Amino acid sequence: MRVSIKLFANLRKKLPKGSMGKATLDLVEQATINDLIHQLDIPLDLAQMVLVNGEQTREFGQALTDGDQVSIFPPVAGGSE
Amino acid sequence: MSATNTMHGWTGTVLRVNLTTGSITKEPLNAEWARDYVGGRGLGVKYLYEEMEPSVDPLSPENKMIFATGPLTGTNASCGSRYMVVTKGALTNAVTTSNSGGFWGPEMKFAGYDMIILEGKAAQPSYLWVYDDRVELRDATHLWGKTVWQTEEALRAEIGVPDSIIASIGPAGENLVRFACIMNDLHRAAGRSGVGAVMGSKNLKAIALRGTGGVSLADPQAYMEGQWAMKEKLRQSPVTAEGLPMYGTEVLVNVINEHGALPTRNHQQTVFDEAENISGETLTETRLVANKACFSCTIACGRVSTLPGEASSKYSVTTNPQNWKIAGEGPEYEAAWAMGSECGVGDLDALIKANWLCNDLGMDSISFGASVAAAMELFEKGAVSQDQTEIPLEFGSAEALIAMAEKTAYRQGFGDAVAEGSKRMTENFGRPEFFMGVRGQEFAAYEARAIQGMGLGYATSNRGACHLKAYTVAAEILGLPRQMDPRATEEKAEITKVFQDATSTVDATGLCQFLTFGVGLEEMLPQLSAATGVAYTLEELVHIGERIWNLERLWNERAGFTGKDDTLPKRILEEPIPSGPAKGEVNRLGEMLPEYYELRGWEKDGKISEAKKKELGL
């Protein structure tokens, strides 16, 4: 399945320069938010605010579905504990 | 002098200037009021409440202006930089408390004053020059017409004291633009509700200060311990230690847009497809020179930005063309929203330029941008024609935005209509439903249909729609101090009240609200008590905030406002968001407001109950 991701603030370093924090990723079926964060090589404590299709979630074990949009902000922008 | 010399934290002296008669007097600060209202916003409102009839025309000589510092202003407490302008707002007819940082507030303390109270109206353009205990009202005829940046330069040269700190109005204030602001240190604004127009109506161009004293502390050792403890906490918070210094408030563009809560094209949409272009990330990567701090601040959220090469001349302006190749400050998130997504403008360079123009001309960039956005909707819907506007006022037009900045400040052509603010302007063209605000003041950068608590905060804000009186975004979006669902109405009445009261107290101390991203009243308390020698408790500080909130409300009641004014525009209450993550939402104010009144201990119609007045000593 394919999901589009957006990374913000200093998490943008995780993607090639010029990508403006945007990418499309292929994930195995049933992949979770945790898997995605791992694949992006983002330390878990830096994934402070995660939105799936515009809704915040802390349930990182939740399986993603094809076409989901995932946005990840680091703690510098606030975010839930 | 008098017993006032025994005060600590406070200087104990109020400077009173009657501009009509030219009389200048110094009087002891009312110590009892100081204890009960602390300073800044609280004490300023108390004095205004006691001294002035609230029904006066805000632009008449009968309106008073109070420049008020807090006991921690001018100390080395982190962010002890603040002063408040307290007056009847030219935009709102409500009490306003407009806050600014930089270096001006501390300088007033060093000169020996807690507050400067201005009364009446000068016969000709004047400025006030305060050098410690020497105070003079001088002719400013030769400065009238100058922009803010020209004024600071000319005035400092004339005074001949290089370290003098200046607060002034620009052409917008002189021309009584309803949302004119007061600028200090070139780029810092007491921004909202038209305090600059009030100053202009008094023929007062500027207040220049130089102080060589300091702030006396009751218990220096306890004070130092308190301030180190707070600085340590600020150092540990990712927002105050990293986020604000690195990205400034602009980091919020993407955060709020991703939540579908970035008002766009006069609130017709809530997602802006060009948000990336105007975001904190883009500003930092492409236009940022450095970050900058106000007096004694360890956060340094200020942005110093530049327009290199051709970007500087991309949009032509007549105001200070020599300035466009150097660096200036901003834009802040709220300004980038108002002039950016709210006007559909996705060109960062245009926003930097328009923001500098607002600063130089002395206009609130939030109300200016939002009023242009309302004008753009009038244009889009055919309520005004190009014959009237002269230029095509189309959403997305950076040229129109920049052109309107100068036209508005000088009230030229259609700028004269915009200068009235969007409430009066939309009424004048028969489409009041296009006004996006409360009590005459335009909203800030958070969509109340997508963030329910902000709707309640806007509706009940004493100075008209405002994000700085109860920043529930912290809880509803940023998860500080705990995460709340932005779409839910449960518990929003309570969090709104708690935030309103706590913020009122912070605004009274002389500290900057941005501290609250990293610390709370608990961390401010030891410094406040040690500085003043008053053994405040946390409970008392919260109670003081509640007292300030209620006094402002009482002032507004006397000015003619009622619970009926605690409302939101029809678009926000009835028109569902058309697309994006918050699609289908409206603000459910009706579910929150009765609970809010009850928690406040007010009557069902929003009137402050006699019992509450008694409890708070009002």
Ligand code: SF4
């Ligand atoms: S946090 Fe920002 S606005 Fe507040 S005092 Fe510091 S630099 Fe000024």
